[in-house]
Amino acid sequence: MVAIIGLTGGIASGKSTVSKMLKEKGFTIIDADVAARVVVEPKKLAYEQIVQTFGKVILQEDGTIDRAKLGSIVFHHEEERLKLNQIVHPAVRSYMLEEKDRAIATGKQTIIMDIPLLFESKLQWMVEKIIVVFVDEETQITRLQERNSFSKEEALARIQSQLPLTDKVKEAHIVIDNSGTVEETQRQVENMIKKLNLIP
Ligand SMILES: CC(C)(COP(=O)(O)OP(=O)(O)OC[C@H]1O[C@@H](n2cnc3c(N)ncnc32)[C@H](O)[C@@H]1O)[C@@H](O)C(=O)NCCC(=O)NCCS
Numbered sequence: 291m292v293a294i295i296g297l298t299g300g301i302a303s304g305k306s307t308v309s310k311m312l313k314e315k316g317f318t319i320i321d322a323d324v325a326a327r328v329v330v331e332p333k334k335l336a337y338e339q340i341v342q343t344f345g346k347v348i349l350q351e352d353g354t355i356d357r358a359k360l361g362s363i364v365f366h367h368e369e370e371r372l373k374l375n376q377i378v379h380p381a382v383r384s385y386m387l388e389e390k391d392r393a394i395a396t397g398k399q400t401i402i403m404d405i406p407l408l409f410e411s412k413l414q415w416m417v418e419k420i421i422v423v424f425v426d427e428e429t430q431i432t433r434l435q436e437r438n439s440f441s442k443e444e445a446l447a448r449i450q451s452q453l454p455l456t457d458k459v460k461e462a463h464i465v466i467d468n469s470g471t472v473e474e475t476q477r478q479v480e481n482m483i484k485k486l487n488l489i490p
């Protein structure tokens with residue numbers, strides 16, 4: 291039996307930090323943020339649709355999408371974000387499902403689907419158990435500002451474009467609280483692997 295585990299949380303709550311720890315333990319991670327980059331590469335269908343919808347102003351000189359520019363549009367205008375989601379999300383879903391089948395075919399016993407918008411996109415059906423990486427809002431804002439050099443306003447715009455993390459925690463099978471040190475998070479990850487009896 292293959293276990294399909296969803297890993298989610300909020301922006302900068304620590305999903306990548308946790309998924310890196312799981313990867314080091316030999317687990318297979320399928321990352322929706324990576325998928326969302328692949329499906330918008332030049333010549334892909336989603337790329338063409340994004341350029342048609344948002345115009346060439348969101349392109350860099352080399353023709354690739356200027357993510358900072360597109361981000362500054364969609365995280366300040368909900369309507370624009372929904373348009374982008376409608377273009378990108380179907381392609382991300384197909385990519386994730388294909389990667390999952392590929393991993394199953396190579397004999398993996400556990401597959402971790404790292405999906406930041408798992409609840410927002412109602413993708414609970416894709417996974418059997420859900421891990422939510424939690425962080426308190428103050429720490430989340432600080433880490434997001436530091437990582438992306440965002441103003442507080444830019445950090446809040448991104449956080450507010452997602453469901454509250456406290457709501458996601460209520461729907462979780464396992465919560466990893468990443469408000470503390472990386473070592474504390476590592477211990478929680480190890481306990482979770484034991485509790486769910488996960489084998490790579
Ligand atoms: C707006 C874009 C260009 C900004 O790119 P950027 O490199 O700055 O951010 P990145 O893609 O690494 O995302 C960082 C985090 O932002 C959050 N986020 C991204 N897109 C969204 C969205 N549409 N709604 C809410 N939160 C989002 C997630 O927590 C994600 O982990 C990019 O995020 C994007 O194309 N988003 C639409 C696709 C999407 O929903 N991706 C999320 C997983 S499917």
Ligand SMILES: Nc1ncnc2c1ncn2[C@@H]1O[C@H](COP(=O)(O)OP(=O)(O)OP(=O)(O)O)[C@@H](O)[C@H]1O
Pocket residue numbers: 299300301302303304305306307308323406433434437468469470471472473475
């Ligand atoms: N326990 C921790 N202590 C201190 N800093 C941390 C901790 N966990 C993560 N960070 C830092 O916080 C930032 C956000 O973490 P990370 O990138 O893992 O979040 P994420 O949920 O994957 O973000 P995104 O949704 O944007 O992809 C990073 O700069 C990371 O180095």
